[in-house]
Amino acid sequence: MLRIPxxxxxxxxxxxxxxxxLRGERARLCARLVAETTRDGVYTHGLNRFxxxxxTVANGCTSVTALPTVLGGGAxxxxxxxxxxxxxxxxxxNLNAYAAMERAIELARGFGLGAxxxxxxxxxxxxxxxxxxxxxxxxxxxxWTNTLANLPPWGASTPALGNNPLVIAAPRSNxxxxxxxxxxxxxxxxxxxxYARRGAQLPVPGGFDQAGELTRDPAAIEASKRALxxxxxxxxxxxxxxxxFAAMLSGGRAVNEIPADSLRESGLSQFxxxxxxxxxxxxxxxxxxxxxxxxxxxxAAPIVPGQPxxxxxxxxxxxxxxxxxxxxxxxPDVWQGLMALRFEKWT
Amino acid sequence: MLRIPxxxxxxxxxxxxxxxxLRGERARLCARLVAETTRDGVYTHGLNRFxxxxxTVANGCTSVTALPTVLGGGAxxxxxxxxxxxxxxxxxxNLNAYAAMERAIELARGFGLGAxxxxxxxxxxxxxxxxxxxxxxxxxxxxWTNTLANLPPWGASTPALGNNPLVIAAPRSNxxxxxxxxxxxxxxxxxxxxYARRGAQLPVPGGFDQAGELTRDPAAIEASKRALxxxxxxxxxxxxxxxxFAAMLSGGRAVNEIPADSLRESGLSQFxxxxxxxxxxxxxxxxxxxxxxxxxxxxAAPIVPGQPxxxxxxxxxxxxxxxxxxxxxxxPDVWQGLMALRFEKWT
Numbered sequence: 181m182l183r184i185p186x187x188x189x190x191x192x193x194x195x196x197x198x199x200x201x202l203r204g205e206r207a208r209l210c211a212r213l214v215a216e217t218t219r220d221g222v223y224t225h226g227l228n229r230f231x232x233x234x235x236t237v238a239n240g241c242t243s244v245t246a247l248p249t250v251l252g253g254g255a256x257x258x259x260x261x262x263x264x265x266x267x268x269x270x271x272x273x274n275l276n277a278y279a280a281m282e283r284a285i286e287l288a289r290g291f292g293l294g295a296x297x298x299x300x301x302x303x304x305x306x307x308x309x310x311x312x313x314x315x316x317x318x319x320x321x322x323x324w325t326n327t328l329a330n331l332p333p334w335g336a337s338t339p340a341l342g343n344n345p346l347v348i349a350a351p352r353s354n355x356x357x358x359x360x361x362x363x364x365x366x367x368x369x370x371x372x373x374x375y376a377r378r379g380a381q382l383p384v385p386g387g388f389d390q391a392g393e394l395t396r397d398p399a400a401i402e403a404s405k406r407a408l409x410x411x412x413x414x415x416x417x418x419x420x421x422x423x424x425f426a427a428m429l430s431g432g433r434a435v436n437e438i439p440a441d442s443l444r445e446s447g448l449s450q451f452x453x454x455x456x457x458x459x460x461x462x463x464x465x466x467x468x469x470x471x472x473x474x475x476x477x478x479x480a481a482p483i484v485p486g487q488p489x490x491x492x493x494x495x496x497x498x499x500x501x502x503x504x505x506x507x508x509x510x511x512p513d514v515w516q517g518l519m520a521l522r523f524e525k526w527t
Numbered sequence: 528m529l530r531i532p533x534x535x536x537x538x539x540x541x542x543x544x545x546x547x548x549l550r551g552e553r554a555r556l557c558a559r560l561v562a563e564t565t566r567d568g569v570y571t572h573g574l575n576r577f578x579x580x581x582x583t584v585a586n587g588c589t590s591v592t593a594l595p596t597v598l599g600g601g602a603x604x605x606x607x608x609x610x611x612x613x614x615x616x617x618x619x620x621n622l623n624a625y626a627a628m629e630r631a632i633e634l635a636r637g638f639g640l641g642a643x644x645x646x647x648x649x650x651x652x653x654x655x656x657x658x659x660x661x662x663x664x665x666x667x668x669x670x671w672t673n674t675l676a677n678l679p680p681w682g683a684s685t686p687a688l689g690n691n692p693l694v695i696a697a698p699r700s701n702x703x704x705x706x707x708x709x710x711x712x713x714x715x716x717x718x719x720x721x722y723a724r725r726g727a728q729l730p731v732p733g734g735f736d737q738a739g740e741l742t743r744d745p746a747a748i749e750a751s752k753r754a755l756x757x758x759x760x761x762x763x764x765x766x767x768x769x770x771x772f773a774a775m776l777s778g779g780r781a782v783n784e785i786p787a788d789s790l791r792e793s794g795l796s797q798f799x800x801x802x803x804x805x806x807x808x809x810x811x812x813x814x815x816x817x818x819x820x821x822x823x824x825x826x827a828a829p830i831v832p833g834q835p836x837x838x839x840x841x842x843x844x845x846x847x848x849x850x851x852x853x854x855x856x857x858x859p860d861v862w863q864g865l866m867a868l869r870f871e872k873w874t
Contacts, residue, residue, distance in 0.1 A: 252807045260639030260806040262609050292607030333836035336827030348768040360764045384759050411757025417707045417839040421695040427816045431808035434816050436823030459607040460599045461778035469774045469781050476783030480683030489680035492764040
C-alpha cells in the first residue's frame with residue numbers, strides 16, 4: 181500500500197476527470213468528492229470505485245456534460261415551493277447528488293426544511309458525502325438512492341430489491357457530525373468476496389446457502405446470490421419503502437426498472453431532505469442533548485474492555501486526520517492506473 | 528378468543544377513555560386509534576396496550592387534559608414556516624401524534640412538505656396509525672419516536688439505545704397503502720416472552736446469551752437483556768440517528784434521559800414528516816411505478832411455493848376486512864376488564 185499526499189491524490193483525480201470530459205469546477209468537485217471519500221477511510225467507494233465511473237462514461241450510461249433540470253415543484257409553484265422534482269438527465273452521479281443536496285439545504289434555509297427527488301441519475305459513489313455536506317452547512321439531513329436489484333425480498337430467493345443505501349446526518353457545532361451511511365444488505369458482495377478470499381467466516385450470518393440455511397460462509401452466499409437484508413424481513417420492508425419513496429416522488433425508475441448489470445446500472449432514483457434547525461431550537465440545547473446521547477452509548481458496558489461502543493461517523497474524523505497527516509492509502513496498481521489514465525483493467 | 532363487533536369495541540373504548548378523563552372528540556379519537564389498531568391485526572399495540580396507557584394516566588405520567596403547544600417554527604416565522612417544534616406537555620401520546628401528523632400534512636399542502644418535531648410527549652401506541660393517516664390524506668410520510676433504553680449499542684452489553692419505531696408510508700390511490708412500521712430491535716421483549724412461553728426457538732438469532740454468543744433461545748435473551756438491533760451494527764447506528772434527530776430538533780429528551788421503567792416511560796421525542804406529491808409527479812406515473820415495484824417483489828421466486836413475498840402493509844387490508852366481517856378478536860379477560868373499567872390487573 182502506498183500513501184499519497186491528499187493534494188496529490190486530488191490533483192490526479194482532477195486530471196482524470198478532465199480526461200473523461202469534465203471541465204473546470206465540475207472536474208474539481210467530482211475529483212474532490214472521490215478524494216475525500218478515500219481520505220475519510222471509505223476505500224471501497226472512493227478511488228477504488230473511480231474506474232467503474234470511468235467505464236459508465238465510456239459505455240454511455242453517464243453523460244459528463246448533462247446537467248439536472250427541474251421538472252416540478254420549487255420556486256414559482258403555489259403549493260410545493262419547498263420540494264423539487266429533478267431529472268438527472270443521466271449526468272455524473274456524485275455531481276447530481278451534490279447539487280440536489282445543495283438545493284435541499286437552500287430550500288431549508290428559506291422554509292426550515294427542503295427536499296429534492298431526483299429521477300434518472302447515476303451512482304452517487306459514497307452516500308455519506310451528502311450527509312457530511314449538509315452537516316457542514318449546519319443542517320440535519322436524510323438521503324437515499326435506489327440501486328439495481330441485488331437482494332432477495334424476505335420470503336423469496338431471487339433478487340428483486342436494491343440494497344438502497346440510506347444516509348442520516350445530525351450536525352454538531354464542533355464538526356464531529358454524526359453521520360450514518362448504511363446499505364440495506366447486511367454485507368455487500370464486495371465484502372463477501374473479501375472474506376472469501378481470506379478464507380474467513382463472516383462475523384454474523386450474511387445470507388442463505390443453496391440449501392436455504394442461514395450461513396456465515398461468504399462463498400456459499402456468493403454461490404446462492406441470496407444475501408440477507410439487515411434485520412431479515414425488516415430490512416426487506418425498509419428497502420422497498422425507500423425505493424417507492426424515491427421512485428414515486430421523482431417519477432423515476434424503481435429498482436425493477438434498473439438494468440441488472442453493475443457496469444450499466446443507470447437511471448437511479450434518489451431523495452434528498454435537509455432541515456435547518458436554526459430557528460427551531462437553541463443550539464446550546466441541541467449540543468447538550470447530543471452530548472448526553474453520545475456519552476450514554478460510550479458509557480454502556482463494552483464487550484471488549486477498553487473498546488466502548490461508537491457513534492456513526494466517530495471513526496471518520498480519526499481516519500481523516502491520520503490520512504491527511506501520513507498520506508492517503510492507495511493500492512499501487514490503482515494509483516498507477518490513475519497516473520496512466522488507464523481505467524478499463526481495474527473494473 | 529372472543530370476536531367483538533368493531534363498533535362495540537370502539538364504543539367500549541370511548542367509555543373507557545371518558546372514564547380516564549378524556550372528553551368529547553378527544554375520547555372518540557383516542558378510542559378510535561386504539562380500536563383501529565386491533566381491527567388491523569396489530570394486537571400488541573391496540574386494546575392489549577390500553578391498560579398500560581390507563582396506568583400512565585393513573586400514575587401522573589400522562590395528562591389527559593394537556594394539549595400540545597408550538598415552541599418554534601411555523602406560521603409567522605420568516606425562515607421556518609414549513610416545520611414546527613412542539614411541546615407535547617406530557618399529553619395523551621396517540622392524540623399528540625395524530626395532531627402532529629395532521630399538522631405536518633397541513634404544512635405539506637402549503638409547502639409540498641412539512642414536519643413537526645415533538646418534545647415531551649408520550650407513547651404513541653401503534654406508530655403505523657400515523658403512516659396510514661398520512662397515506663389516507665394522499666401524502667408520503669415518515670415518522671418515528673424514541674423510547675426508553677432497551678437495546679445495547681453494538682459493542683456493548685448494557686442498554687443505551689431505544690428500539691425507536693420507524694414508520695414510512697407511500698400512498699396508493701386504491702387505498703392499499705404501503706406502510707412500514709418497524710422497531711429497531713429484531714424482536715420485542717413481548718415477542719421473546721411469547722416464544723419462551725411456547726418453548727419455541729426464534730426463527731433467526733434475536734440476541735446474545737449470557738456467554739455472549741448469538742442465540743435463537745428467547746429465554747437466554749430475556750436473561751441476558753441483550754436483545755439484538757436489526758442488522759447488528761447497522762440498526763444500532765440507525766437507532767441512534769433517529770434518537771438524535773427527534774430529540775435535537777424538538778429540544779426534548781434523548782433516550783438516555785427517559786425513565787427506564789416501562790410504566791413510567793414518559794417525555795418522549797418524536798418526528799413527523801409529510802410530503803404532498805400533488806404538484807410533483809403525475810398520479811398515473813406514481814401508480815405505474817408502484818405497481819411495477821410491487822409486482823417485481825411478488826414475482827420473485829418464493830421460498831415456500833405459492834407464498835410470494837409481501838409488501839409492508841399488504842396483510843393489513845386483509846385482516847381489517849376479516850375483522851370487520853367476523854368481529855375483532857379480543858382476549859376475554861381483557862374484554863371483561865374493559866367492560867368493568869378495571870385496568871390495573873392487566874399490566
